Amino acid sequence: MIRRLVGRAAQGLLVLWAVTTATFVLIHAAPGGPAVLADPKLSPVERAAIESRLGLDRSLGVQYLRWHGRLLTGDLGDSFLYQTPTLATVLGRLPNTLLLVTTALVVAILIAVPVGLAVGQRPGGPFDRIVGVVNFTALAIPPFWFGIVGILLLAARWRVLPAGGMMTPGMPADLVDRLRHLVLPAAVLALPLAAELIRYLRNAVAATLEASHLPPARARGLAGSAILTRHVLRNALLPLLTAIGLQVPLLVGGAAVTETVFAWPGMGRLGVEAALGRDYPLVMAIALVVAATVVVANFGLDLLAGWADPRIRSRR
Amino acid sequence: MTLLALAGCGRQAPPSDTLRLAIINDPIMNAPLSPDIGSVLINKIIFPGLMRPGDSTTTEPDLAASFEVSTNEREYTFALRPGVVWHDGTAFTSRDVKFTFDQILDPKSGTLQWSDFSIIDSVTTPDSLTVKFWLRSPFAPFLTLLGHNAGIIPAHAFQGRIADAVEFNRSRPIGTGPFQVAESVAGSYVVLRANPRYHGSPPRLSRIIVKIVPDVNAQVAQMLAGELDLVTLEPANLSGLGNDPDLRVDQVSVPQHYYVGFNQGIPRFRSPLVRRALTLAVDRQAIIDGVMKGSADYPQGTIPVALGEYYAADLPRIPYDTTAALALFAEAGWRRGQDGLLRDASGQAFGFTLLVDKGNPSREQAAVAVQQQLRAIGVSVTINTMEFASLVRDYVVPRRHEAYLIWWNTPLDPDQFSYYGTAQSNNDVLYSNRRADSLLARGRASLDPAVRRAAYHEFQAVEAEDPPVLLLYYPRELQVRRATLHGLPALGIRDALRHTEKFYFAAGGR
Numbered sequence: 001m002i003r004r005l006v007g008r009a010a011q012g013l014l015v016l017w018a019v020t021t022a023t024f025v026l027i028h029a030a031p032g033g034p035a036v037l038a039d040p041k042l043s044p045v046e047r048a049a050i051e052s053r054l055g056l057d058r059s060l061g062v063q064y065l066r067w068h069g070r071l072l073t074g075d076l077g078d079s080f081l082y083q084t085p086t087l088a089t090v091l092g093r094l095p096n097t098l099l100l101v102t103t104a105l106v107v108a109i110l111i112a113v114p115v116g117l118a119v120g121q122r123p124g125g126p127f128d129r130i131v132g133v134v135n136f137t138a139l140a141i142p143p144f145w146f147g148i149v150g151i152l153l154l155a156a157r158w159r160v161l162p163a164g165g166m167m168t169p170g171m172p173a174d175l176v177d178r179l180r181h182l183v184l185p186a187a188v189l190a191l192p193l194a195a196e197l198i199r200y201l202r203n204a205v206a207a208t209l210e211a212s213h214l215p216p217a218r219a220r221g222l223a224g225s226a227i228l229t230r231h232v233l234r235n236a237l238l239p240l241l242t243a244i245g246l247q248v249p250l251l252v253g254g255a256a257v258t259e260t261v262f263a264w265p266g267m268g269r270l271g272v273e274a275a276l277g278r279d280y281p282l283v284m285a286i287a288l289v290v291a292a293t294v295v296v297a298n299f300g301l302d303l304l305a306g307w308a309d310p311r312i313r314s315r316r
Numbered sequence: 317m318t319l320l321a322l323a324g325c326g327r328q329a330p331p332s333d334t335l336r337l338a339i340i341n342d343p344i345m346n347a348p349l350s351p352d353i354g355s356v357l358i359n360k361i362i363f364p365g366l367m368r369p370g371d372s373t374t375t376e377p378d379l380a381a382s383f384e385v386s387t388n389e390r391e392y393t394f395a396l397r398p399g400v401v402w403h404d405g406t407a408f409t410s411r412d413v414k415f416t417f418d419q420i421l422d423p424k425s426g427t428l429q430w431s432d433f434s435i436i437d438s439v440t441t442p443d444s445l446t447v448k449f450w451l452r453s454p455f456a457p458f459l460t461l462l463g464h465n466a467g468i469i470p471a472h473a474f475q476g477r478i479a480d481a482v483e484f485n486r487s488r489p490i491g492t493g494p495f496q497v498a499e500s501v502a503g504s505y506v507v508l509r510a511n512p513r514y515h516g517s518p519p520r521l522s523r524i525i526v527k528i529v530p531d532v533n534a535q536v537a538q539m540l541a542g543e544l545d546l547v548t549l550e551p552a553n554l555s556g557l558g559n560d561p562d563l564r565v566d567q568v569s570v571p572q573h574y575y576v577g578f579n580q581g582i583p584r585f586r587s588p589l590v591r592r593a594l595t596l597a598v599d600r601q602a603i604i605d606g607v608m609k610g611s612a613d614y615p616q617g618t619i620p621v622a623l624g625e626y627y628a629a630d631l632p633r634i635p636y637d638t639t640a641a642l643a644l645f646a647e648a649g650w651r652r653g654q655d656g657l658l659r660d661a662s663g664q665a666f667g668f669t670l671l672v673d674k675g676n677p678s679r680e681q682a683a684v685a686v687q688q689q690l691r692a693i694g695v696s697v698t699i700n701t702m703e704f705a706s707l708v709r710d711y712v713v714p715r716r717h718e719a720y721l722i723w724w725n726t727p728l729d730p731d732q733f734s735y736y737g738t739a740q741s742n743n744d745v746l747y748s749n750r751r752a753d754s755l756l757a758r759g760r761a762s763l764d765p766a767v768r769r770a771a772y773h774e775f776q777a778v779e780a781e782d783p784p785v786l787l788l789y790y791p792r793e794l795q796v797r798r799a800t801l802h803g804l805p806a807l808g809i810r811d812a813l814r815h816t817e818k819f820y821f822a823a824g825g826r
Contacts, residue, residue: 032706036351040708040722041742043431047713049423081351083344083426084482092502148533156540163541164534169505169525170334170498263529263538265503273341273530278705 008302012295016288020071023287024064027280035277036080054080067284076288077281081273086285090267094289096166097259097266101251103182104189105244111190112197112240117228119198120205120236131198138195146188147261154184164263185262189255193247200243204236211235237308245301249294332800332821333522337546338529338538342502345489346478347467348419348427356465358526360813361508362491363467366394366413366447367459368814369728369807372569372624373765375459378814379408379468379492379515389454389763396445400515402470403489403496410441415471417449419478426479431734431741432461432727454761456768457729463814464727467491494519494817503528520803520820539563545798548809551609552677554794564799567611567792569622570808574679574723575615575785576670576686577745581715584666588782593644595786597693598686599636604789607681611794615787617776619730622790622808625769626730628776638693645693658694667696671711671720673704682788683721712744721788728811730772731760736784747784 037050051057055066055077070077076087119128155163162168162181171177209232256268267286274282339354347363350356368378377383380394400408417439419425420432435458437450451458470490474481484490487500494516495508506526510519527544529535536556538544549557557563578585578594585591604612613621614633621627642652650658650666658666672683680701687697697719702710711717724735724742733756734740738748752775759771793808803818805811 031710032703033709035705038705038708039428040712040744041431042428043423043434043741045423046428046430050426053424053426082342082486083349083479084486089502096503148537151534151537151541155543156537159541163538163543164529165527165543166504169336169501169527170507170523260531261534263504263527263531263534265501265528269530270503276703 008299012292012299015295016291019287019291020068020284021064023284024067027275027278027283028060030278033278034080034280063280067281071288076285079274079282079285080279081277081282082279086281087289089282090270090285090289093265093267093270094293096264097252097255097268098293100182100185100189100259100264100266101255103186104193105247105251107186107190108193108197109244111194112201113233115194116198116201116236116240117205117233120202120232121209121228123202123206128202131202135195135198138191142257143188143192144257144261146191147185147258150184150188151261164261166265185258185264188262189251189258193251196247197240197243200239201236204239205232208232208235234308238305241301241305241308245298248297248301249290252290252293333520334525335521335523335546335801335816335819335821336525336527336544338527338535338544340528340530340532342486342528343506343526344485345497345500345506346481346485347465347469347491348416348425348429349479349485350465351428354528356810357813358506359465359467359491360810361495361524361816362489362493362497363469364491364493364814365463365466365468366396367463369460369463369811371805372622372728372807373626375463375728378463379413383459385763389761390451392449392451392458394447394449396447397515398445400492401513402472402492403511404470404473405513406470406472406490408468408470408492409444410447411444412468412471413447414439414441415474416466416468419469420466425477429465432464433466454763456760456763457727457731460727460729495521495524498523514817516817519817521816524816539796545801546804546809547796549794549796550676550678551607551611551794554609554611557796562799564797566795566797566804566806568795568806568808569613569620570791570793571620571622571726571728572723572791573615573618573620574612574682574721574788574791575618576719576721576788577717577785578668578719579715579717580746580748582718584660585718587648589644589648590650591783591786592781593641593648594690594695595634595783596637596641596644597695598689598786598788600788601636602689603682603685607678607685608789608791612789612791615790617779618724618732618736618784618787619772619776620790623728623730625765626772628773631773631776631780634780641693652694656694657696665696666694667698668718669698669700671700671702671707671717673707673722674701675703679721686721686786686788715744715746717744723791728807730768732756732775733760745785749778749782749784752778752782752784 037047055063078084079086079089082089115131119131122128151163154161161184166181168177252268255266256272259266259269260272271286274286339357341352341354343355343358344351345358345362347359350359364378366378366380367375370376379397379400381397383392383394385392396410402408417436420427420429421436423430435451435455437452440448442448473484473490489497492515494511494514496511497506498509499507505528508524508526510522529538532549532553533556535544535547536553539547539557540560578591580586601614604610604614616628616631619627645658649660653659670683670687672679683699687699690697707720712720734742736743736747736752737756738753755771755775755778759768759775762768795809800821801819802822803820805815
């Protein structure tokens with residue numbers, strides 16, 4: 001077990017290094033430059049002063065080594081746009097994104113498990129077809145559209161939910177207020193995710209039901225519901241966990257759009273601003289934190305998979 | 317289900333003494349730094365300057381009580397308003413003014429106003445309530461610039477570089493304005509509350525909440541949802557507002573001119589005939605109607621109508637006239653060939669690449685309109701859309717551009733010497749006209765409004781004969797506000813926010 005943990009940790013570090021290197025190359029290969037230098041009124045003197053302050057007057061190789069060197073001391077530099085230490089800025093936003101994404105994930109699982117189990121038992125049945133159409137629609141429509149329509153109907157027309165933000169500004173902290181702000185963005189994120197998970201679960205359940213070990217269980221006289229939870233769900237859990245693992249990076253990325261539409265102060269939105277403004281240190285810090293989040297999440301899911309399927313535990 | 321049950325309850329109308337406005341990014345609350353529009357706007361509220369805009373062409377004392385200009389017009393003496401205190405209770409003195417301008421004049425400080433004030437030779441403080449500015453030469457826009465972005469910051473709040481004062485800049489700024497920061501939540505909002513010790517008339521609102529809403533569609537939605545009271549929008553966003561009876565749209569002339577600039581370092585753009593022809597060949601009314609949905613004014617020269625008396629209203633309008641354009645092209649040696657393209661004697665076709673920044677629908681559409689209209693008279697235009705930063709850094713600064721669609725956003729002063737004076741710092745189109753040089757120099761050097769008016773009117777007449785750029789339009793700012801919100805001066809939002817103590821909600825509430 002310990003050997004496995006160490007192996008996974010080394011693997012995780014390698015992934016992080018690959019991500020930061022790729023990000024560094026990509027952000028510098030992209031055309032354009034830092035928005036802080038975009039003011040056409042800047043005199044050459046001011047331009048040079050800014051470049052030297054931001055370290056942009058050094059060669060790319062030096063900038064790359066410097067960044068990784070400082071990383072070892074836990075210093076990821078200052079954001080060009082925010083003029084604040086990047087790591088603190090990103091970590092300040094991370095909880096907001098995690099709150100949104102976790103809520104969406106929980107909601108999606110709560111929807112997907114019963115629906116997936118139901119349609120998986122009767123593939124091709126009428127309920128399966130209806131769910132199939134709904135699913136397809138949910139996956140085909142981009143989340144920002146759901147977001148805008150949701151805002152226009154629920155916030156602008158009926159005024160039952162707030163249009164954006166995480167809380168009503170200037171009011172004392174209030175759980176109900178926070179929850180009300182969470183409903184729309186979490187729903188927008190959860191919808192396509194639930195659709196995706198239902199698809200995986202449906203197929204997994206259908207496959208398990210056809211598998212050979214069920215007739216003996218039935219023959220032992222186990223009730224239908226017991227078979228479903230003890231045998232079918234347990235077997236279908238593995239593909240479900242894999243599917244969730246695959247969705248985590250997409251979820252964090254998809255949150256950028258949702259966060260922008262709902263003015264949610266999350267990390268995804270910060271990432272969009274950083275990329276558009278060519279805020280190199282901030283982009284690097286976000287890439288690192290997102291990659292670390294995904295690595296940790298996948299590691300956690302791996303442990304869960306081991307619990308769900310003993311074969312995985314014993315394989316290594 | 318529980319979430320949905322929560323949805324219906326708890327909605328509480330905010331008191332109507334709170335104004336909610338939106339900016340698109342987290343602000344840096346330090347006036348001389350202000351690197352982006354969000355910061356510029358909130359800093360107008362927190363940090364007054366020595367002066368502030370009165371109406372479109374006047375400026376009035378703010379932190380200054382009065383001022384005197386020496387007879388050689390190079391020495392400005394400001395008597396500061398006595399009894400002004402910073403938001404933390406410390407007395408405001410001449411030391412703060414000197415400190416602020418020391419920062420502005422030091423390129424290493426990270427402020428972006430050096431080019432506005434490089435005319436300053438030195439700043440001295442004879443006593444705690446007197447500041448003297450010594451200018452290198454007479455400079456008419458000086459007072460207007462003092463009321464533009466040069467908000468004063470407190471000397472006592474900083475040790476070391478002001479750009480490193482993260483705590484001050486991000487969450488606890490100290491100004492002298494009518495509203496002071498009470499709470500700042502990164503990425504979400506800044507709450508400002510009325511300053512009971514404000515030096516001007518007492519603020520009528522009790523709070524201003526500045527929300528950070530990066531997406532313009534989301535701003536529209538929040539206006540409709542009653543969660544914002546004032547935003548500025550692009551014409552393309554207006555249709556989204558529908559006809560909500562609670563909202564009003566005010567169109568305000570602002571000191572901006574949008575244009576296509578031609579690099580006059582390139583021989584074929586050097587001829588005034590060619591630039592006049594290009595201007596005649598573009599149907600600018602169609603762009604104003606189609607792209608700007610009518611919310612712009614038809615342009616004359618580079619001095620926009622927002623500058624009031626300095627705008628030469630009596631000059632003949634330059635029409636859309638392709639026949640006249642072709643005649644001028646012919647005079648300059650460009651004639652239409654067999655293929656319909658304009659060619660010179662050697663057979664070379666007239667064409668250019670037009671750079672435009674990505675992401676702004678009005679500008680991208682205007683570029684396409686220019687392309688189509690010029691194609692109709694045989695000029696081939698290739699559009700190259702790119703990010704603004706890249707347009708400036710990779711093309712304009714190294715002068716690698718042929719033509720670009722861009723704009724200037726100026727203080728409320730007609731001085732354009734740095735934009736259109738020969739070899740001046742912001743003259744990116746490399747325009748050079750002796751007569752224009754001397755008129756622009758005269759206009760910036762005289763403090764007499766009559767002399768200035770005459771100089772700028774004549775400058776606009778020169779521009780009609782030798783246009784520095786192809787003017788497209790003077791945009792009007794679309795200010796969308798809650799119908800009950802009053803007290804805004806008829807100025808662009810940047811300047812109007814210098815007067816927030818006058819804002820109020822009329823009875824009737826929301």
